[in-house]
Amino acid sequence: MTEHLGGDLAIVGARLRTNTDEGIGATALLVRAGRIAALGDDAAIRAEAEAAGIPVHEASDATVTPGLFDSHTHPHWAAEVTAxxxxxxxxxxxxxxxxxxxxxxxxxxxxxxxxxxxxxxxxxxxxxxxxxxxxxxxxxxxxxxxxxxxxxxxxxxxxxxxxxxxxxxxxxxxxxxxxxxxxxxxxxxxxxxxxxxxDAAPKPSAEEERDALRNMFRRLAAVGLTGGAIMDGRDRTVELLAELEGRGELDHRVTVHHWHAVGDDDDDVARVIAAGDRRGRLWQTGAIKLFSDGVIDTGTAWLHTVDACGDGRVPFWPSWERYAEVVRAYHEAGMLIATHAVGDYAVSRVLEVYATLPARDGLPFHSIEHLEVLSDADVEQLRGSGVTASMQPLHMQWRAADHSDNWTVRLGPGRDATGYRVRDVLDSGTTLVLGSDWPVAQYDPRLGMAWARGRHAPGDPAAPVFEPEQRLSGEEALLAYTLWPARARGHEDRGVLAVGAVGDLTVWGADPVDATPDELPEVPIRLTVVEGRVVHRQ
Known part of the structure; x- marks a missing residue:
């Protein structure tokens, strides 16, 4: 067994996007024992690194940002599903x-x-x-x-x-x-x-399952991701993370949301709460994932108005009162809750339940996942709620310009314009974070940011633009993959380049903010660094 301590490295000759007022004008940084120890000019950082025998990485014309974090992903499930x-x-x-x-x-x-x-x-x-x-x-x-x-x-x-x-x-x-x-x-x-x-299909061996998850994290590192929120956590997920870290093979910083099934009883809730403080150096539990509805395409989303097939008025839970009980139990135990809500009515009902919860000093508030369609009233309901909106504009890739796609047809005439309202959500003062929902959509955060900014298929001049008034700026898209998810989870030492922050870094071949949405997916990832360790090199 190998204990994997944080690493040491220096990067010089770069542009730093720090997400903070610290280090303005700096072109170099130093990481020691997994945390940022200094920001400064090339000569000073190089001298300090060489004096300590720390490797120096030349990053001419590169841009360093805090490590990218996918706020909604399923890497363990994906390792199995994509086989x-x-x-x-x-x-x-x-x-x-x-x-x-x-x-x-x-x-x-x-x-x-x-x-x-x-x-x-x-x-x-x-x-x-x-x-x-x-x-x-x-x-x-x-x-x-x-x-x-x-x-x-x-x-x-x-x-x-x-x-x-x-x-x-x-x-x-x-x-x-x-x-x-x-x-x-x-x-x-x-x-x-x-x-x-x-469950009836043949299963991989324990070693094959472990190695598949390790390799999945390495694929994520190759596109600049340093961490993510696992939204389908189970006991086996935690076991694998602990084993990988013990072997020195965990290359990702993750929060595991335990998947609460509707059929779980009070004993199941108590068991999850009792195990809510499990953590390692790079992973932690203490978070929950629940469903309030399904998806538009099958008529299982919970909508204010029925869809074109007359569906959309049934929640995932036979008893909505039971959902509220479970949420309160996890809330009072200090856990962070993420609720899947695709339909507009589902979002509204989840917000109603969240609004009944007592204050918890010093702890972050909960999230709603997806928010695919929203009425004006729902956007207004988000205002001042303290809720984090975790959204995936990348899912617009399945829409068609002629409105013939299944999602649009199922919603009914004119309702597609209420989809993926990231700009309205952000302008309401709501914390916005972005993710992929991998393997639902591609895990590459460059694609996710490109869709959030351009609202069209990047690189295709003829691609339709969906609701252009909902586009994010380049800086906002980057913040939604770095600083904002860190703040939403209560981490003051993540999402920034500052002395004392964790040494999770993404090194780009060009500035991701200045690159156009069409250019962004092709910007190379030169280095991905987790806690001062290089986990991907171009």
């Missing part, structure tokens, strides 16, 4: 069948065929049906998951392996979809339902 074939961009059932048939021919007999990033559009006329794909992989269990991680699709062999023969009752809004005869169609809505199938 199959990527189905993103396949627009017809015929295309899906072709890809599945090719994978079927490649796999050994008896192996499951897994796929991820499945889109809803191929099934707009038929509905999600496993039998449409079955003879592309005859006799083989096929288990696919949609890009939003809210719906699964399984063929008959996979359903049989999971013992699914008809409808099931769940404690939450999950559903095994059946036809008029009560036969499962293969569509499995929400995690409690689709996990019946995925």
């Amino acid at each position: 199959g074939i990527d189905l993103g961009g396949l627009e017809t059932v015929a295309q899906l069948r072709e890809v599945i048939a090719a994978e079927h021919a490649r796999l050994p007999e008896g192996a499951w065929l897994r796929g991820w990033n499945l889109e809803y559009e191929p099934f707009e006329e038929t509905g999600l049906r496993g039998d449409l794909l079955e003879d592309a992989a005859p006799g083989r269990p096929v288990a696919l998951i949609c890009y939003d991680l809210h719906t699964g699709l399984a063929t008959a062999p996979a359903l049989a392996a999971a013992g699914i023969t008809g409808a099931r009752e769940f404690a939450d809004a999950s559903e095994v979809v059946v036809d008029d005869a009560g036969v499962p169609t293969g569509e499995l809505r929400e995690p409690t339902a689709y996990n019946l199938v995925f």
Whole structure:
């Protein structure tokens, strides 16, 4: 076992975006034992580093920012989910069948065929049906998951392996979809339902699972991410983080939000609270993730007005009073709560519950995740609430200029204009943080910032711009990946380049604020540094 202490390094010849009044005009910094020890000019920092035998990194024309933090990500889940074939961009059932048939021919007999990033559009006329794909992989269990991680699709062999023969009752809004005869169609809505199938699939060994998470963090480091909030935490996640850190292989600073399921009882809540102080050098628990609704695309978002299919008026919880009880219990235990709320009515109802909570001196307040659609009244309700709005404008990538995409059609005429209102949220005085929701969308924060700033597909001159009045500035987008998430979580020593701050750094080949939204995804990441250790080098 190796104890991984913070590292030492110096960077000279750079532009520093400090997010603070400290170090204005500085071109170099020094990190000792994992924390920033000095900001200054090149000569002074170089001399101090060389006197102490600390490596000096030349960063000519580079820009150093505080380390980037993804405020909503699922790296542990992604390491498992993305092990199959990527189905993103396949627009017809015929295309899906072709890809599945090719994978079927490649796999050994008896192996499951897994796929991820499945889109809803191929099934707009038929509905999600496993039998449409079955003879592309005859006799083989096929288990696919949609890009939003809210719906699964399984063929008959996979359903049989999971013992699914008809409808099931769940404690939450999950559903095994059946036809008029009560036969499962293969569509499995929400995690409690689709996990019946995925839990029946073969699992990697403990070592394979650990190494997959380690490698996932290294992929994130290559795009400049130094940390993130894991929004689907479970006991196994914590075990893996502790093991990786003990082996000296943890390259990411993370907060683990324990995933509270609707069916969890008071004993489960007490158990989570009792374990809420688990932490290592680079990871910590003490945070919770809950759902209030689902997603627009399947009609499971909770909306003020029903969607075009008449759906959208059912919460994820059979008892909203129980949601309020659970939130209060975690709040009074000093834990940080994040609630998934995609629909506008869900946002409003979560805000109502949060508003009943007593003050907690010295502790940060809670967040709402996604806030995909908001009425004017919802934006006003956010004002002065103290809530952090954790949003993902990157999810606009699935919208179409002609309003033909499933998200827009499902919402109904004109309602797409209420989507992803990051500018209105920020102007209301609400703390805004950005993230990817990986593997729902790409984990690259350069893409996330580009979408928040340009509201169009970067690099495509013909790309439609969605609600241009909601665009963020370059500085605001960077703050939403650095300083603002640190402050939202109560960390005064993160998100800034200042003496005493943690040595988490992202070194860019150009200034990410000055680069245009179209240029930003191509700006190289020269170094990613976590606690003074270089975890990625270009």
